[in-house]
Amino acid sequence: MNQMIQSGFLSQEVSNFVSKTHHLFINNKMVAAKSGETFAVLNPANGEKIADVPHANPEDVDDAVRAARAAFESGPWARMTPVDRGKLVWRLGDLIEKHADELAQLESLDNGKPITAARGVDLNFGVELLRYMGGWSTKILGNSVPVSLEGDWHAYTMREPVGVCAQIVPWNYPLLMAIWKIAPALAAGCTMVLKPAEQTPLSALRLAEIIAEAGIPEGVVNIVTGDGRTGAALVEHPDVDKVAFTGSTDTGKRIMKTGADTVKKVSLELGGKSPAIVFPDAEMDVTIPGLATGIFFNAGQSCTASSRIFAHKSVYDKVVAGLEAEANKAIIGPGLDPSTTLGPITSDEQFQKVCGYIDAGRNDGAEIVFGGKRWGNEGYFVEPTVLANTTNDMSVIREEIFGPVVCVIPFGDDDGHDELVQKANDTDFGLGASVFTRDIGHAHKLARRIKAGTVWINTHLPNDVALPFGGYKQSGYGREMGFEAVELYTQVKTVLAKL
Incomplete structure (x- = not known):
């Protein structure tokens, strides 16, 4: 690590973040894992340890889901207008842009990708997506529907947030995939628990600090680190309404089977052989x-x-x-x-x-x-x-x-x-x-x-950011980006009134 700082590859600010004690992000607070268990994050350029991060167990996951549920049902997020919600999503994009150089260094250190790609592609795309999704907050519409029943009726539909979402993201685009999940969920009014891949958790932990800085209310976004056991606890949790997963096809199949036990809504973006x-x-x-x-x-x-x-x-x-x-x-x-x-x-x-x-x-x-x-x-x-x-x-x-x-x-x-x-x-x-x-x-x-x-x-x-992205066959289902991503985090309610 010191060699990278001396070579000018890693700023002192990033080094300080990597070297500090890391915590879970639950209800806008940095908290230690209940078990005290941690796991090592390795630098793929040399195989050496970069940092230790907490391993969330089912009790930590339960705390995070409870925080997300409380934020969804009551509190400032539940009462926030679409305009104000969109402003917060836009502000998050502004802050990520402000910290883009720092985040790109973290991503490059943790994932191994070239810093030019991390900064020029991943960070720029993520900021653009947040601004795009912030604009959708005020455009999530229902319809007035003419019906053919006898008598006088008023019928309409509403598109409402789906609720508490478990979001599990991969290690190939760690921060960008987190933003792909978080941005439309925020625009729709959902709350969430995000789990980054255990190989690449550092940019998500820094994102947690930026989310708090943006003023997003308590419990709206929670971030827990861990391996597949942590992800399984999230998918199995009875108070999670939706699971959004990007990763391997085999893991996606297991999530589908587990989600069926509580009939969760599931969206999957899986492998390919293009x-x-x-x-x-x-x-x-x-x-x-x-x-x-x-x-x-x-x-x-x-x-x-x-x-x-x-x-x-x-x-x-x-x-x-x-x-x-x-x-x-x-x-x-x-x-x-x-x-x-x-x-x-x-x-x-x-x-x-x-x-x-x-x-x-x-x-x-x-x-x-x-x-x-x-x-x-x-x-x-x-x-x-x-x-x-x-x-x-x-x-x-x-x-x-x-x-x-x-x-x-x-x-x-x-x-x-x-x-x-x-x-x-x-x-x-x-x-x-x-x-x-x-x-x-x-x-x-x-x-x-x-x-x-x-x-x-x-x-x-x-x-x-405006083009829907997703797969056919065993590459998954559901679409990310575009308005189709907002649809993933909403559900339609029909209202029928006899006048």
Whole structure:
């Protein structure tokens, strides 16, 4: 830690925050875990301990849920007007913008991502999303409904907040995913208990302090740290009305089963194995950078990563060579180094998983065109890896790797529209997909038939706060961002009056 400060990578302010004793955030107070149990947070750039954070047990979770329930049912939040609620959401965005450099350093230290991405993408996007959602507070509308009953009637609908929400976020975009969950819930008038991933809790703990600074009332946002046991206690709690989860498909399935016991509303944003289809007429100056960004950004730890590329035989060699060249440009190193473009995998567990997939691909006969091994002698770094000669029965094609590993598969003229759609859809997932071609009509026809929540044309990965985001099939259900995210945190009530 001191070496990073001396090198100018970490400010004294951030170092002081990381080094202090950390607490849970319940009812706008920093409180110790009842058991006193803690767990270590590790720096993925070198595997060394950064900090110890509290491990919330079921009693701590119960305190947090009770605080959220009290805030929802009574107190200033329950009585707040939509205008004032929107102002608070906007103020939170302003404060995050004010502390953006500090938060980006925390994110880079904890997650490993390049500081330029943390600051230029994650923080900017999060601030924009809070301001966007703050505007929705005054626009959550019902309808007057004409009915065909005998006599005189007045019928209308109201859209009301769903209540107390458990929000569980992943480690690949720790702060941004927390904002994705918190912003629409606040706009809708819900209260919440947020659990960050145990690998990356530091930015959420700093966010807790900023939430208090923003003046958001007691109990509206509570933040508890811990592992899967803490998350399970949240999902199982009988006074939680809704669970919003982003993470692995296997965990999402368990949440669905547990939530069924109390018939909780559940929204899930899960894994992906996104296809990208490159046609002969694709503009390579656009296609290659788009594909490379899609797979190597955030060290491939994006659920919509362009990990499965179908390239027409006439451009297959160009695509492979282009991806190899892009991979060779990567500057690998600690995320806090401003020159780094590819940081480490976030945890040793995920590092081992990614390396295991590369070995499996090699053993199954895939050609490693570039990369394919660990980088350096410490930390969890994996070289950007390009695999060729892959087939659909290989695990590297069938399963989500969640690392900087891309597979390129050729297709020919005998693969018509139907065959390409079948290949793109031949996966359990359906989160993202992309089509690269100058024939815009063909691209839109494919977009209609590919089973994915987002289909990009001549790009891969960009997002906007106004666009709903979510998956088909085992990539989950429910949509985040756009008004669809507000819908996740509201429910409709019908009122029928006989006049």
